[in-house]
Amino acid sequence: MFESIERLPDDPILGLSAACKLDPNPDKVDVTIGVYMDESGLTPVFEAVQRAQQMITEEEVSKVYMPPVGDADFNRGMQDLLLGAANPALVDSRVACIQTPGGCGALRLGAELIKAANPAARVWLSDPTWTNHIPLLGSVGLEIKSYRYYGAASHAVDFDGMMADLAQVQAGDVVLLHGCCHNPCGADLSQQQWLAVAELAQRNGFTPFVDFAYQGLGDGLEEDAFGVRQLVHSVPEVIVAASCSKNLGLYRERTGAVVFIAADGERAEAIQSQATVAARRIYSMPPAHGALLAGRVLTDAALGQLWREELLQMCNRINDLRTLLVDRLSAASGRDFGFIQQQRGMFSFLGISPGQVEELRQKHSVYMLGSSRINVAGINQHNVDYFAEALARVL
Numbered sequence: 001m002f003e004s005i006e007r008l009p010d011d012p013i014l015g016l017s018a019a020c021k022l023d024p025n026p027d028k029v030d031v032t033i034g035v036y037m038d039e040s041g042l043t044p045v046f047e048a049v050q051r052a053q054q055m056i057t058e059e060e061v062s063k064v065y066m067p068p069v070g071d072a073d074f075n076r077g078m079q080d081l082l083l084g085a086a087n088p089a090l091v092d093s094r095v096a097c098i099q100t101p102g103g104c105g106a107l108r109l110g111a112e113l114i115k116a117a118n119p120a121a122r123v124w125l126s127d128p129t130w131t132n133h134i135p136l137l138g139s140v141g142l143e144i145k146s147y148r149y150y151g152a153a154s155h156a157v158d159f160d161g162m163m164a165d166l167a168q169v170q171a172g173d174v175v176l177l178h179g180c181c182h183n184p185c186g187a188d189l190s191q192q193q194w195l196a197v198a199e200l201a202q203r204n205g206f207t208p209f210v211d212f213a214y215q216g217l218g219d220g221l222e223e224d225a226f227g228v229r230q231l232v233h234s235v236p237e238v239i240v241a242a243s244c245s246k247n248l249g250l251y252r253e254r255t256g257a258v259v260f261i262a263a264d265g266e267r268a269e270a271i272q273s274q275a276t277v278a279a280r281r282i283y284s285m286p287p288a289h290g291a292l293l294a295g296r297v298l299t300d301a302a303l304g305q306l307w308r309e310e311l312l313q314m315c316n317r318i319n320d321l322r323t324l325l326v327d328r329l330s331a332a333s334g335r336d337f338g339f340i341q342q343q344r345g346m347f348s349f350l351g352i353s354p355g356q357v358e359e360l361r362q363k364h365s366v367y368m369l370g371s372s373r374i375n376v377a378g379i380n381q382h383n384v385d386y387f388a389e390a391l392a393r394v395l
């Protein structure tokens, strides 16, 4: 049976990170993979999560299955976090929510529902986008289209291009938007631009699907939710795929949620039932541990407060690193890297060629994606000068 199965190449991001681990150069720098790292290069467990874990370990008496829809506290906490507890859509019970295995599971379940509702729907992705969007959404059989998003020359959102492309999107189609901290380019929409996109969605009747994997890592939990909440305010139907991998540090626990804002309560119930059946069809029940931890942090006032403080520190550190990087890169190379400071979240494109990326890796053991996307959180006080000087040498 498997004679004809071919070996596929390794995942380019995971492959690079693995190559960096094997590199004996003590000065090596890994800015490939999208995980937060502290000053010592570690991806820490939040103190609030550790405390929740202790409580749950003491309380837990069974490992029986979760319901397919997931943990009720977690689902409630996530809806409040994404939309704001007083959101009229929540008050009117127009929201369906299902716990998923990470943000990837949320994207996939969202795609399943789109396919069930409108098999002819086309899903519009930003150019560029996170590479995994294409298989995650395309493998359910939806047609994938792309809209202009990042202007390489301006190092910023090509908003005119984006709006011109989105103007052609029809009712029944879906537009995938990055809620904040765009992966891979770090260039986010301004509040004015979100308003314009929401107005276009309302006028043309396309459905926004927001990938919200980095809430709290851009400008703060509430600030980062501006776009999502504006869409929910303006458009009757919105899908949100949320992840707790980054903002709660639960990467390996596979914790996320897909939230559907529907036109009315009856539609929301129908969607919830379809999403539950789709989940059952793919993986049956979600994993428990991460959602129990996140649910506790989100619904316990003291733990919630501690987590918000820890997340804000993380967010501030990333933004401080952006400032530091701009200073050191500009000083070492004599070029203006100020755009890095305008961008948000963990990622930015340096805007160098694939050949220069290769040279950085081979001559200086600096590892980044071929597109020159870097994870800003891979920079720290110890490696920033080495990184800046290496870059200056290949420029």
Ligand SMILES: Cc1ncc(COP(=O)(O)O)c(C=O)c1O
Binding pocket: 034, 101, 102, 103, 104, 105, 130, 183, 211, 213, 243, 244, 245, 251, 255, 256
């Ligand atoms: C843009 C984006 N969306 C979704 C995800 C999915 O996250 P996870 O499935 O690990 O929760 C990621 C992870 O890196 C991401 O970068």
